[in-house]
Amino acid sequence: MAPPRRTITIDPVTRIEGHAKITIQLDAAGAVETARFHVTEYRGFEKFCEGRPFTEMAAITARICGICPVSHLLAAAKTGDKILAVTIPPTAEKLRRLMNLAQITQSHALSFFHLSSPDFLLGWDSDPARRNVFGLIAANPDLARAGIRLRQFGQGVIEALGGRKIHAAWSVPGGVREPLGEETRDRISAGLPEAFAITERALGLFKTLLDTQLGEELEVFGSFPSLFLGLVGPGGLWEHHRGAEAGCGIRIVDSDGQIVADGLREDDYASFLAEAVEPWSYLKFPYVRALGPEAGSYRVGPLARLNLCERIGTEQADRELLELRQRGGRVVTASFLYHLARLIEILACLEQMQQLLDDPTITATHVRARAGVNAHEAVGVSEAPRGTLFHHYRVDENGLIEAVNLIIATGQNNGAMNRTVTQIARHYLSGERLTEGLLNRVEAGIRCFDPCLSCSTHAAGQMPLLVELVGADGQLRDVLRRD
Amino acid sequence: MSVRTLRIDGRDLAVPEGTTLLQAAREAGIAIPTLCHLEGLSPVAACRLCLVEIEGTDKLLPACITPASEGMVVQTATPRLQDIRRTVVELLFTEGNHVCAICVANGHCELQDLAVTTGMDHSRLPYRFPARRVDLSHPFFGLDHNRCILCTRCVRVCDEVEGAHVWDVGWRGEHCRIIAGLDEPWGAVDACTNCGKCVQVCPTGALFHKGDTTAEKHDEPAQLQALVHARHHQQWNP
Numbered sequence: 001m002a003p004p005r006r007t008i009t010i011d012p013v014t015r016i017e018g019h020a021k022i023t024i025q026l027d028a029a030g031a032v033e034t035a036r037f038h039v040t041e042y043r044g045f046e047k048f049c050e051g052r053p054f055t056e057m058a059a060i061t062a063r064i065c066g067i068c069p070v071s072h073l074l075a076a077a078k079t080g081d082k083i084l085a086v087t088i089p090p091t092a093e094k095l096r097r098l099m100n101l102a103q104i105t106q107s108h109a110l111s112f113f114h115l116s117s118p119d120f121l122l123g124w125d126s127d128p129a130r131r132n133v134f135g136l137i138a139a140n141p142d143l144a145r146a147g148i149r150l151r152q153f154g155q156g157v158i159e160a161l162g163g164r165k166i167h168a169a170w171s172v173p174g175g176v177r178e179p180l181g182e183e184t185r186d187r188i189s190a191g192l193p194e195a196f197a198i199t200e201r202a203l204g205l206f207k208t209l210l211d212t213q214l215g216e217e218l219e220v221f222g223s224f225p226s227l228f229l230g231l232v233g234p235g236g237l238w239e240h241h242r243g244a245e246a247g248c249g250i251r252i253v254d255s256d257g258q259i260v261a262d263g264l265r266e267d268d269y270a271s272f273l274a275e276a277v278e279p280w281s282y283l284k285f286p287y288v289r290a291l292g293p294e295a296g297s298y299r300v301g302p303l304a305r306l307n308l309c310e311r312i313g314t315e316q317a318d319r320e321l322l323e324l325r326q327r328g329g330r331v332v333t334a335s336f337l338y339h340l341a342r343l344i345e346i347l348a349c350l351e352q353m354q355q356l357l358d359d360p361t362i363t364a365t366h367v368r369a370r371a372g373v374n375a376h377e378a379v380g381v382s383e384a385p386r387g388t389l390f391h392h393y394r395v396d397e398n399g400l401i402e403a404v405n406l407i408i409a410t411g412q413n414n415g416a417m418n419r420t421v422t423q424i425a426r427h428y429l430s431g432e433r434l435t436e437g438l439l440n441r442v443e444a445g446i447r448c449f450d451p452c453l454s455c456s457t458h459a460a461g462q463m464p465l466l467v468e469l470v471g472a473d474g475q476l477r478d479v480l481r482r483d
Numbered sequence: 484m485s486v487r488t489l490r491i492d493g494r495d496l497a498v499p500e501g502t503t504l505l506q507a508a509r510e511a512g513i514a515i516p517t518l519c520h521l522e523g524l525s526p527v528a529a530c531r532l533c534l535v536e537i538e539g540t541d542k543l544l545p546a547c548i549t550p551a552s553e554g555m556v557v558q559t560a561t562p563r564l565q566d567i568r569r570t571v572v573e574l575l576f577t578e579g580n581h582v583c584a585i586c587v588a589n590g591h592c593e594l595q596d597l598a599v600t601t602g603m604d605h606s607r608l609p610y611r612f613p614a615r616r617v618d619l620s621h622p623f624f625g626l627d628h629n630r631c632i633l634c635t636r637c638v639r640v641c642d643e644v645e646g647a648h649v650w651d652v653g654w655r656g657e658h659c660r661i662i663a664g665l666d667e668p669w670g671a672v673d674a675c676t677n678c679g680k681c682v683q684v685c686p687t688g689a690l691f692h693k694g695d696t697t698a699e700k701h702d703e704p705a706q707l708q709a710l711v712h713a714r715h716h717q718q719w720n721p
């Protein structure tokens with residue numbers, strides 16, 4: 001009997017809620033031609049924002065992109081600053097930085113300890129029902145607990161600054177809503193030593209694993225040349241918050257370490273970035289306009305930020321950065337090292353938090369500038385844990401939103417995720433049968449990028465996945481589904 | 484002054500003539516939910532949240548405007564009344580666009596509080612999602628029609644207390660909305676004195692201070708009473 005013919009279409013009707021769907025396309029010779037990671041979540045909130053006061057954008061975007069609300073809060077507030085055309089009080093700037101550092105810490109801790117480490121600690125072929133944070137707790141209770149503590153520390157800082165209701169928009173156009181009290185500052189400082197210790201331990205452990213047993217992952221899990229894009233600070237320092245101001249700006253490098261562009265201003269993003277739309281994904285695919293969709297495809301996020309900067313600017317993190325470069329080259333192209341980059345960034349965040357907390361002006365009480373609508377269009381940029389985040393608003397003379405465009409990190413890594421899945425499929429697929437082991441590795445390949453899709457934040461081993469294998473004739477050869 | 488005796492929720496009360504059922508109940512510590520009513524403004528009985536049952540009549544009457552009369556027997560919290568109140572709150576929610584999570588009044592909103600006290604955990608009625616506008620033309624304040632429940636507190640305070648009469652209710656039926664001047668942008672109405680009283684008495688996030696973000700509206704409508712009281716008693720004259 002001939003296998004059933006099927007046309008694979010992804011539209012809002014046939015999409016599978018919360019599942020990441022992957023199609024592996026074979027060529028005539030039965031080898032993997034391409035693999036596509038379909039993002040089937042569609043929020044359509046750009047439309048939803050029209051007619052709303054721009055002051056609500058932080059709350060709206062934080063609500064809708066529930067995975068990293070703080071990043072949207074900060075990007076929205078920065079875009080709002082530009083609509084007010086104000087320079088925010090220096091302490092407000094420092095407090096926003098503090099919150100972003102805490103956000104990166106907690107998000108990276110979640111990605112590394114909860115979502116990804118069960119993969120490398122428990123093994124690819126281990127039972128998916130146990131290959132999760134609970135399995136990790138059973139196998140390595142200390143590490144699991146440490147990961148939870150580190151994440152709690154980051155979340156605690158966010159809560160101390162913004163209050164319980166993170167969604168309630170603590171960072172606002174013009175600055176922040178509440179100054180930092182001395183007592184809270186001291187409480188945050190007191191948590192730092194433990195956070196440092198946990199990070200150092202995880203770094204040691206992960207580097208050992210890389211040296212001893214993760215060689216194949218380094219080669220196969222998304223190792224390819226590409227561009228990298230992100231913010232850099234004055235003198236090429238690692239940067240996570242400031243856009244084109246005070247010597248900061250957007251930089252693009254290629255895999256050879258050549259600076260393709262530098263000092264780009266977020267306001268001009270449309271001139272250097274273009275967004276391709278593919279019928280099979282709701283995510284847009286941004287690329288460097290001048291180079292076209294293929295050559296202009298780039299990666300963002302922790303590894304990109306470390307590739308872009310000359311140095312981080314703090315002692316411990318810089319030492320680790322040097323080691324990373326010894327391991328992976330001046331520009332690291334192995335996506336698996338996103339994990340190591342996350343740990344190094346946590347260290348950088350902790351060091352910079354320490355510096356901010358030691359600054360006596362951090363508790364100053366002038367933290368908000370008030371003004372009316374002084375500009376009708378603005379672009380704000382910030383480094384979210386997952387990569388560069390752009391907010392672009394156009395408002396009428398009273399500040400009501402006329403148009404919104406958001407470029408999110410996961411969209412920018414979209415092309416790289418597809419290439420990673422393709423590379424993994426090529427390496428591990430044999431014949432025309434999908435196996436659990438392949439599924440696990442595909443999942444882990446996607447996790448290198450820590451995509452901000454609700455389906456991706458399920459515990460490891462439990463990412464709801466649907467993988468389809470399609471022959472050159474367009475016929476479905478095999479399907480594997482995990483709920 | 485003559486006195487009226489009546490019974491509310493089984494309690495015998497004596498109140499001066501002209502006292503409303505709402506005042507009588509509140510004096511006795513019996514809570515009746517209200518929304519359009521605000522002490523210090525003339526009553527309009529628009530929202531129907533304060534409906535009570537009175538023995539001898541099938542009609543439900545609004546406590547905020549019904550005077551106490553001799554021998555009345557009143558129930559304020561029967562299951563029927565509770566269901567009606569919840570339905571009224573559901574109607575208010577589904578009739579506009581209330582996204583509390585992004586609203587300036589989140590956490591300080593009388594409508595939201597009522598959803599809690601009437602036990603409205605979800606709406607049994609479909610949401611209408613009307614297309615409504617936000618008016619940010621005023622230099623200091625904004626009006627979001629999406630959150631307006633047409634309680635007319637703003638209309639009354641502006642007319643009765645400030646004496647500017649900027650606000651009115653325009654149009655009919657589902658098109659009914661608060662209008663400034665002759666349905667002009669608020670910022671274009673010269674009569675507005677920028678006093679902010681309408682913002683202060685608005686029970687929801689419909690009227691707000693421009694620039695305020697989520698949950699930043701902390702106005703206290705009851706503060707109006709101090710002003711009205713002071714005026715009445717000429718407290719500013721030494």
Ligand code: SF4
Binds near residue numbers: 581586588630688
């Ligand atoms: S006015 Fe605002 S807080 Fe109140 S119910 Fe409506 S949306 Fe919610």
Ligand code: SF4
Binds near residue numbers: 630689
């Ligand atoms: S704007 Fe506020 S005070 Fe005026 S009618 Fe609407 S809800 Fe009531």
Ligand code: FES
Binds near residue numbers: 527
């Ligand atoms: S409070 Fe009595 S009808 Fe509104």
